[in-house]
Amino acid sequence: xxxxxxADDDKNxxxxxxxxxxxxxxxxxxxxDGIEALDILDKEHIDLAVLDxxxxxxDGYEFAKTVRQGNSDLPILMVSxxxxxxxxxxxxxxxxDDYMTKPIDEEEMLLRIRALLRRAKIASDRKIExxxxxxxxxxxxxxxxxxIQELPQKEFMLLYKLLSFPNKxxxxxxxxxxxxxxxxxxxxxxxxxxxxxxxxxxxxxxxFEIQSVRGLGYKAVKKI
Numbered sequence: 001x002x003x004x005x006x007a008d009d010d011k012n013x014x015x016x017x018x019x020x021x022x023x024x025x026x027x028x029x030x031x032x033d034g035i036e037a038l039d040i041l042d043k044e045h046i047d048l049a050v051l052d053x054x055x056x057x058x059d060g061y062e063f064a065k066t067v068r069q070g071n072s073d074l075p076i077l078m079v080s081x082x083x084x085x086x087x088x089x090x091x092x093x094x095x096x097d098d099y100m101t102k103p104i105d106e107e108e109m110l111l112r113i114r115a116l117l118r119r120a121k122i123a124s125d126r127k128i129e130x131x132x133x134x135x136x137x138x139x140x141x142x143x144x145x146x147x148i149q150e151l152p153q154k155e156f157m158l159l160y161k162l163l164s165f166p167n168k169x170x171x172x173x174x175x176x177x178x179x180x181x182x183x184x185x186x187x188x189x190x191x192x193x194x195x196x197x198x199x200x201x202x203x204x205x206x207x208f209e210i211q212s213v214r215g216l217g218y219k220a221v222k223k224i
Contacts, residue, residue: 002026002027002117003045005031005048005051007030007032007049007055007060008055009055009056016104018030020110029046037058038063050113053081054080061090068094075120077109077112077113078099080099098115100112119164130207131207131224133207133208135160135163149201155194158179161179162220166220169213169218206224207224208220208221
């Protein structure tokens with residue numbers, strides 16, 4: 001069971017979010033402000049935090065900054081009535097992982113929470129599992145179909161990046177910057193070459209596919 005911390009100074013909002021989360025099987029802790037939320041973090045194991053921006057004593061921005069300064073990778077979903085782009089920028093700069101605006105769409109909130117928890121698990125386990133396929137970050141291997149393939153580092157990092165965010169489109173420039181580095185002398189065509197190698201290597205594997213998105217880049221699609 002995942003433990004989720006809900007911090008909001010509005011009692012009705014706390015009750016609403018808590019009720020929705022509990023109905024999905026999550027264990028919920030609540031706080032009135034950022035200071036109380038930090039106190040709970042010190043005492044309990046928390047898997048994810050959902051917090052309002054505007055709170056007394058310590059607001060959501062300050063809470064996120066404090067958590068990140070402590071080198072914590074706690075997934076944070078910021079929920080706020082503030083909907084301007086600058087408000088979202090401020091949230092992401094403070095260290096939040098995701099941002100959604102009020103009034104809360106309950107289904108959207110649950111989808112975002114599931115995605116954040118999934119990414120956190122991938123980051124901590126350093127493995128991606130798709131059916132019987134295991135993609136192991138520490139050994140740079142892909143295990144499945146009765147074989148273990150050890151990939152060259154760049155090929156593996158490219159595959160791992162795409163499969164960590166299934167259905168998300170990455171441009172060639174994004175992939176170049178993240179895997180080869182923004183100061184690399186290698187052209188973006190290298191990404192195309194490595195994608196081709198990955199496709200050939202896993203040709204016929206029905207569990208996942210790397211798709212081209214015309215004019216944009218690439219995305220990985222899980223088939224099971």
